[in-house]
Structure formats: C-alpha cells, structure tokens
Amino acid sequence: MVSAEPELGFDFDVTGPTGSWIRHGNHALWRATRSSDQPPYILHEWCERGVRPFPTSGSKPVFHRVPEGTPYHIAHLFGFWVANDVDAMLLTVPHGPITHLMLVVGGRTGKPAEASTLHVCPKCAARFGEATFSAVQSGYDRFLDFALKRVRAFNADPKLRTCPNCGAVHPPIYGFHEEADTPEERAARTAG
Amino acid sequence: MMYADVYVDEPLDKIVDDWDFLAEKVLPRFMGFRPVGDNVYGIRQILMEAPKTVGEHKGTGPVLAVKNRRHLEIGPKGVTVIKRTPLVAHLTLAGTPHHTEFVYGYWHINDMDEISIDLPPTADQPGYVLLIQGHPKGNEADRIAWYCEKCTALVYMSELVSGTLGFKDFWNWERQAVREYNGDPKRRICPDCGHANSVGYAAFANNDTPEEREARLKW
Numbered sequence: 001m002v003s004a005e006p007e008l009g010f011d012f013d014v015t016g017p018t019g020s021w022i023r024h025g026n027h028a029l030w031r032a033t034r035s036s037d038q039p040p041y042i043l044h045e046w047c048e049r050g051v052r053p054f055p056t057s058g059s060k061p062v063f064h065r066v067p068e069g070t071p072y073h074i075a076h077l078f079g080f081w082v083a084n085d086v087d088a089m090l091l092t093v094p095h096g097p098i099t100h101l102m103l104v105v106g107g108r109t110g111k112p113a114e115a116s117t118l119h120v121c122p123k124c125a126a127r128f129g130e131a132t133f134s135a136v137q138s139g140y141d142r143f144l145d146f147a148l149k150r151v152r153a154f155n156a157d158p159k160l161r162t163c164p165n166c167g168a169v170h171p172p173i174y175g176f177h178e179e180a181d182t183p184e185e186r187a188a189r190t191a192g
Numbered sequence: 193m194m195y196a197d198v199y200v201d202e203p204l205d206k207i208v209d210d211w212d213f214l215a216e217k218v219l220p221r222f223m224g225f226r227p228v229g230d231n232v233y234g235i236r237q238i239l240m241e242a243p244k245t246v247g248e249h250k251g252t253g254p255v256l257a258v259k260n261r262r263h264l265e266i267g268p269k270g271v272t273v274i275k276r277t278p279l280v281a282h283l284t285l286a287g288t289p290h291h292t293e294f295v296y297g298y299w300h301i302n303d304m305d306e307i308s309i310d311l312p313p314t315a316d317q318p319g320y321v322l323l324i325q326g327h328p329k330g331n332e333a334d335r336i337a338w339y340c341e342k343c344t345a346l347v348y349m350s351e352l353v354s355g356t357l358g359f360k361d362f363w364n365w366e367r368q369a370v371r372e373y374n375g376d377p378k379r380r381i382c383p384d385c386g387h388a389n390s391v392g393y394a395a396f397a398n399n400d401t402p403e404e405r406e407a408r409l410k411w
Contacts, residue, residue, distance in 0.1 A: 007285055008265045008267045008272065008284070008285060008288040009265060009274070009282060009283050009284040009285050009288055009290075010282075010283055010285075011280050011281065011282050011283075012280070012281040012282075012283060013277075013279070013280045013281075014279045014280065014281060014309065015279050015280070024283065024285075024305075025283065025285050025286060025305040025326075026286070026304055026305040026326035027283070027305060027307065027324075027326070029281070042193070044195055047200065049200045050198040050199060050200040051195040051198045051199055051200065052199070052200050052204065052207070052208065053193070053195070053199060054204065054211060055204075059314055059315065059316075060214065060314060060316075060317060061214050061311050061314075062212045062214060063212060063213045063214045063322060064211055064212055064213070065213070065228060065229060065231075067229050068229060068230060073195075075193060075194070086230050087229040087230040087231060089231070089324065091309070091322070093279060093311060095279075095312075100279060102281065102309075104307065104324065106230070106326065107229070107230030107231035107304075107324075107326045107327050108230050108326065108327060108329065109304070109326070109329065109332065111230070120195065120198075121198075122194045122195050122197060122198060123197060123198070124198065125195075125198035171194065191194070192193055192194060
C-alpha cells in the first residue's frame with residue numbers, strides 16, 4: 001500500500017540567495033538579497049493621480065501591502081507593471097550592509113490565478129498595453145516567462161512603446177530575472 | 193527614476209493609510225488579528241523575558257510572544273517542534289493544528305495557510321513576529337482544538353466559520369471556547385486514554401483566571 005503523509009508546513013529562508021518563485025497553497029513567495037553597492041529596489045504603485053514611490057526606511061523593516069488590482073512596478077527588479085488578482089506584500093528588512101526582501105502574492109483560495117502586465121507612460125502616467133496571463137496556478141514563473149516575451153516585443157517595436165495618450169515613447173524595459181537580460185535590458189535595469 | 197515626472201506630489205502618509213504595517217503608529221492596530229484585503233495580519237512584539245512574567249501586563253495589552261517559546265504542530269507522527277529562526281518564514285499549511293507555548297493555550301487550525309516570520313530587533317525597535325494568514329471566504333473556518341497531552345487524540349474542538357462571519361467575533365469566540373473547555377473537567381478527559389488534560393488559556397492574558405494563568409506558565 002502506498003501512503004503519502006500530508007505536508008504540515010515548510011520553511012522559507014528570506015536570507016537565502018535570490019531565487020525563483022515558490023507557489024505553495026494560498027501564496028506565491030519570492031526572496032532577494034541586495035547589497036549596499038546595488039541600487040535599492042523601489043516599489044511604485046499606479047493610481048489615478050499618477051505614480052507613488054514607496055521608500056524603504058533606512059535601518060527599519062518595512063512591510064507594505066499592494067491591494068488586488070493595483071498596478072505596481074519595482075524599479076531595478078522588473079521594468080514592466082503588474083496587476084494581480086489578489087494582494088501582494090513586500091517585506092524589506094535592512095540588515096547591516098545588505099537588505100533582505102520577501103515578495104508574497106496571495107491570500108485567497110485558488111489565487112493568484114491571473115496576473116496582468118501593462119505599461120505606464122513616464123510622461124503622463126497613462127496605462128497602456130495591458131495583457132492578462134490566466135495560468136498563474138501552474139506557477140508564478142510561467143507568468144514571468146509570459147512577461148519577458150512581452151518585454152522583448154515592447155522593446156523591439158516603437159509603436160508598442162508609444163503612449164496612446166500623449167505620444168511619448170517609453171524607454172526600453174527589462175524582465176524579472178536579471179540573468180536573462182540582453183545588453184539593452186541590462187542598461188534599462190541599471191537606469192531603473 | 194523613470195517615473196519621477198509623474199510622481200504624486202504629496203506626502204505618502206497623507207494619501208495612503210497604513211502604507212507600512214510596521215510603522216510605529218500603525219503597528220498597534222495589528223496586535224490582534226486584523227483582516228486587510230486578502231489576508232489577515234497579526235504583529236506580536238517578542239518579549240525578552242521569561243514566561244513567568246507573561247500575563248502580568250495590565251490593561252487590554254497586546255498579544256505578546258515570549259522569546260523562548262516553542263512552536264508546535266501536530267501531524268501523523270504526533271507533535272513536532274518547529275525550529276524558528278529570525279527571517280526564516282514558516283508556512284503552516286491549512287489544516288495543520290499549531291500551538292505556541294505560553295502564548296495561546298489551544299491548538300489553532302485554519303482552513304487557510306499561515307505565514308509567520310520573526311523580525312529581529314534593531315537598535316531602536318524590538319523584535320516582532322509577523323503573521324500573515326489567508327483570508328477565509330464562504331465556509332472556510334477557524335478552529336480551536338485541544339488534543340490529548342498523552343496520546344494526541346482529539347479531546348475538544350470549537351469552530352468559527354470566519355469566512356462567513358468575519359473576524360470581528362474572533363476573540364470573543366476564542367475566549368468563550370476556552371471557558372467552555374475549562375468549565376467542565378469531563379471535557380478535558382481524553383476519550384481514548386482517559387488522561388485528564390490541562391486547562392487552556394486565551395491569547396490575551398489580561399483576562400486570565402487563576403487556573404488559566406497557571407496553565408499559561410505550563411504549556
């Protein structure tokens with residue numbers, strides 16, 4: 001007889017090396033470590049009035065919730081904007097010369113199920129180019145693969161980068177995983 | 193910064209409530225369990241003191257965590273001690289009975305996963321435990337249970353359908369369940385092995401009866 005013991009729980013070491021997403025139960029999790037010689041990740045949220053940057057606060061940890069449906073972008077981590085069908089949370093913990101980060105998406109049964117990528121015009125804050133990926137249940141990394149394909153199409157076509165509201169041309173952007181960057185994407189990531 | 197031209201030109205605190213749950217003025221709102229959006233959050237200050245003084249704090253004070261507490265879960269192999277390390281998140285998966293010594297005197301069972309992470313103290317801030325629990329919906333529930341100290345058989349259980357009823361009654365329900373369990377010694381007798389189990393206690397120590405206070409120091 002084959003018997004499988006139920007899993008009670010598991011540990012997720014936030015201080016571990018930057019890695020891929022873990023999708024387990026009600027949440028998807030990701031972690032990163034940044035040193036002081038790297039530009040800090042800066043969370044931005046889109047709202048009707050424009051873009052709001054959320055600073056980290058020196059030596060203290062910060063825990064911020066991004067409400068479901070709110071487009072967000074983390075400068076130097078991913079160059080596109082994301083809107084999830086469930087809340088996201090970012091924990092930032094400075095620890096001497098390094099900063100640990102944990103990004104969590106989830107909280108409802110069956111979610112995250114969908115995630116969208118979009119762009120925000122840096123001149124007028126208009127949203128454009130939104131596309132939804134509906135198979136997030138199969139792994140958050142699959143959504144990021146989808147996003148990277150869209151990043152590359154966006155960078156390759158000035159028409160896709162032209163704001164439908166003001167006509168400004170969006171600079172090139174970058175995907176989630178730095179190791180996959182092309183030289184153009186790496187330059188865009190550095191610029192933030 | 194790419195978006196500097198379209199930044200909202202107002203202080204963040206004026207336009208976004210509670211943007212940092214760990215901020216000094218925000219944190220006290222999370223001392224119980226507070227549902228916000230798709231999750232239920234709790235933040236507990238880690239006391240740097242022995243369990244014998246827990247519960248001596250006056251007023252309606254926060255739920256506190258004792259430094260040397262053990263975190264326990266029950267599975268097919270019985271009770272398991274969960275090692276806790278600062279900045280290592282532990283995910284207790286839905287359906288797993290879990291209990292923290294000296295903090296709450298029962299086993300909590302969620303229908304949603306629960307993430308807990310200890311944040312180490314900084315120069316000007318104590319350490320905290322951050323709890324993130326998925327937000328139940330519909331028939332999803334929270335349960336408080338007692339398992340036999342000797343054989344881990346289920347002794348008594350109370351259920352709150354928090355997915356429908358919400359969390360506003362959570363602490364009243366918790367207190368009532370503890371009092372029901374403690375109120376009749378027969379309820380604490382294991383149906384399997386006959387062991388007479390210890391009384392339970394609630395998360396908020398300030399309403400402890402003398403026997404609950406004694407139990408809080410014990411398990």
